Amino acid sequence: MKIAVCVKQVPDAAAPRRLDPQTKRLDRSGEGVLNAFDVHAVEEALRLKEAAGGGEVLLVTMAPEGAQDTLRKALAMGADRALLISDEAAAGSDLVATSYALAKALEREEPDLVLFGQQASDSDGAVLWAAVADRLRLPTISQVAELSLAEGRVRGKRQTEFGYDVIEAPLPAVVAVSDAINEPRYPSLKGIMSAKSKPQELVSLTALGVEPDRAGDQGSRTEVYALGDPPARGDSQKISDDGSGAEQIVAFLVERRLV
Amino acid sequence: MLSKAAALADGAVAAAILGSGVRDLAARAGSFGARRVFVADDPRLEAPLPQPRVDVLAALVREHGVGTVLFGQSVLAADIAAGLSARLDAGLNWDLTDLRSEDGRLVGRRPALADSVYAEVGWRSEPRLAIVRSGTFEPSETGGEAEVTEVTPQFEDFSLAATMVEQAHEESGGPSIEDADVIVAGGRGLGGPENFTLVEELAKALGGAVGATRAVVDAGWYPYATQVGQTGKTVAPKLYVACGISGAIQHKVGMQSSSVIVAINKDPNAPIFEYSDLGVVGDLHEILPKLTELVRARKSG
Numbered sequence A: 001m002k003i004a005v006c007v008k009q010v011p012d013a014a015a016p017r018r019l020d021p022q023t024k025r026l027d028r029s030g031e032g033v034l035n036a037f038d039v040h041a042v043e044e045a046l047r048l049k050e051a052a053g054g055g056e057v058l059l060v061t062m063a064p065e066g067a068q069d070t071l072r073k074a075l076a077m078g079a080d081r082a083l084l085i086s087d088e089a090a091a092g093s094d095l096v097a098t099s100y101a102l103a104k105a106l107e108r109e110e111p112d113l114v115l116f117g118q119q120a121s122d123s124d125g126a127v128l129w130a131a132v133a134d135r136l137r138l139p140t141i142s143q144v145a146e147l148s149l150a151e152g153r154v155r156g157k158r159q160t161e162f163g164y165d166v167i168e169a170p171l172p173a174v175v176a177v178s179d180a181i182n183e184p185r186y187p188s189l190k191g192i193m194s195a196k197s198k199p200q201e202l203v204s205l206t207a208l209g210v211e212p213d214r215a216g217d218q219g220s221r222t223e224v225y226a227l228g229d230p231p232a233r234g235d236s237q238k239i240s241d242d243g244s245g246a247e248q249i250v251a252f253l254v255e256r257r258l259v
Numbered sequence B: 001m002l003s004k005a006a007a008l009a010d011g012a013v014a015a016a017i018l019g020s021g022v023r024d025l026a027a028r029a030g031s032f033g034a035r036r037v038f039v040a041d042d043p044r045l046e047a048p049l050p051q052p053r054v055d056v057l058a059a060l061v062r063e064h065g066v067g068t069v070l071f072g073q074s075v076l077a078a079d080i081a082a083g084l085s086a087r088l089d090a091g092l093n094w095d096l097t098d099l100r101s102e103d104g105r106l107v108g109r110r111p112a113l114a115d116s117v118y119a120e121v122g123w124r125s126e127p128r129l130a131i132v133r134s135g136t137f138e139p140s141e142t143g144g145e146a147e148v149t150e151v152t153p154q155f156e157d158f159s160l161a162a163t164m165v166e167q168a169h170e171e172s173g174g175p176s177i178e179d180a181d182v183i184v185a186g187g188r189g190l191g192g193p194e195n196f197t198l199v200e201e202l203a204k205a206l207g208g209a210v211g212a213t214r215a216v217v218d219a220g221w222y223p224y225a226t227q228v229g230q231t232g233k234t235v236a237p238k239l240y241v242a243c244g245i246s247g248a249i250q251h252k253v254g255m256q257s258s259s260v261i262v263a264i265n266k267d268p269n270a271p272i273f274e275y276s277d278l279g280v281v282g283d284l285h286e287i288l289p290k291l292t293e294l295v296r297a298r299k300s301g
């Protein structure tokens, strides 16, 4: 059983995020962290491997070289190795270009199951898996909150507007998991130590067979023309609770005639 | 959506209706501005699964040289749009809150980074794909008639590989949040289902209903009927109190029209503060019981 998990490095949400006015892209110069939603996908992959009594969990990402530090956290949880598509030419890739490069990497690896997180916290797209699945010509299930494998098939349960769906597909398949699927483990000390020596392979786009005009800016079909400020929302206040937070809320509600 | 598209494209708009037993909808599409309606009525399109729909739409776009495909936001629509994007190498812009024609090109507005920035986005080539945030455009019933074209779907093998095994509908009980004047909503910051009593008590004291985020509903802490947001309910009470809610965009779209928003969150950088009238950085376990006491005292005093 070989499971690939697509993970993304995102800017640390604790730091202020901004879009670069020049490139109109997200400023990724600050410290990166592993997208919290993807940690659930890594956890699920590890549980499936443990339940199967063997196999391999492979991380796949497209990011700058520095993402190796971020990948180490997932390796410390127990993933076996990482494949990092790292190439200057990949910068500025949109959905069309990103899905193409990831699909090329996954084609090379031929996993039995590809897992995604529910959304990237910086793009909030929640779309990538469907594009990758189409390129790989594989079935896909999204928003899965309960997952099981049996007899070469994957079964996922997900919440819907009316109740829930249970969807099944033969392997290999592409599945995006909800962050309610599990409680991710913390890496053990042993895990952290061994992560340092786990293999991280850096590949270029050319090595994966991605043509230059299908990557990065050139391979993208969307663009950002301009950035602006959202309309201001009246006068809003922010206070820190120093023990009188509840009183201050009541005073505010009284002033607005809400109590 | 149809009405907006009709206005943008000077009427050259077609609707695509995909499903099983959906023929009757075709007439409705005409009255909202579609000049043409493509109907794919097939039992294999009955379950709400994306991949067979990608097959049908890809064929339509190719055969009829469709320049732009618009989707209303939903989980199903996002999966279809992304699959179509890969199939046709077509650019996809999502979460749009506006769409307009400017010097002959189509420009979308996409709020980014928890709506703290507005980006004007576009496409470099056709077809252009867009997902529009729900409730963005007002429908206008013009009462036109559309020419209906039946299409015979051709499916890829892999598109039919995923199957719906079970679809359950759950009836919702409890007071509805849709008409409440006050909603006190809880998120994962509550720490566990047992702590929802903190939210329930405050809601009771304020005479309001209880709401929840998707994260806690998915985790089984609270019933789906209380979920506010993109895949839940859209509410607009006089007062919305968000407790332990980060304020993700999918939550925001369901409650941003509330008249007054109060947020309690221990993380000073939580996006919810960007659209709260009063934000309190603090621990809800400290604040909520006190707040409930104070409100009760005021009401009885």
Ligand SMILES: Cc1cc2nc3c(=O)[nH]c(=O)nc-3n(C[C@H](O)[C@H](O)[C@H](O)COP(=O)(O)OP(=O)(O)OC[C@H]3O[C@@H](n4cnc5c(N)ncnc54)[C@H](O)[C@@H]3O)c2cc1C
Pocket: A118, A119, A126, B075, B186, B187, B188, B189, B190, B212, B213, B214, B215, B216, B227, B228, B229, B230, B231, B232, B233, B243, B244, B245, B246, B247, B248, B249, B250, B251, B254, B264, B265, B266, B267, B270, B282, B283, B284, B285
């Ligand atoms: C396609 C799609 C559709 C979605 N639809 C919806 C939807 O309809 N509705 C919805 O809500 N979400 C939806 N989501 C999910 C959404 O993106 C967020 O994941 C979700 O809203 C987060 O819920 P939360 O705020 O409860 O949890 P979290 O994001 O985990 O936030 C918890 C917050 O609690 C705070 N906190 C923790 N402890 C305390 C404490 N002691 N005191 C005070 N604060 C504390 C933390 O600082 C944090 O900000 C959707 C996602 C996708 C991809």
Ligand SMILES: Nc1ncnc2c1ncn2[C@@H]1O[C@H](COP(=O)(O)O)[C@@H](O)[C@H]1O
Pocket: A006, A007, A008, A009, A035, A037, A038, A041, A060, A061, A062, A063, A098, A102, A115, A116, A117, A118, A119, A120, A121, A123, A124, A125, A126, A127, A128, A129
């Ligand atoms: N650059 C990337 N490399 C690998 N996986 C990614 C990348 N970007 C997004 N993902 C995966 O796709 C999921 C959805 O991302 P998005 O559609 O951008 O919200 C994330 O949760 C990740 O699992």
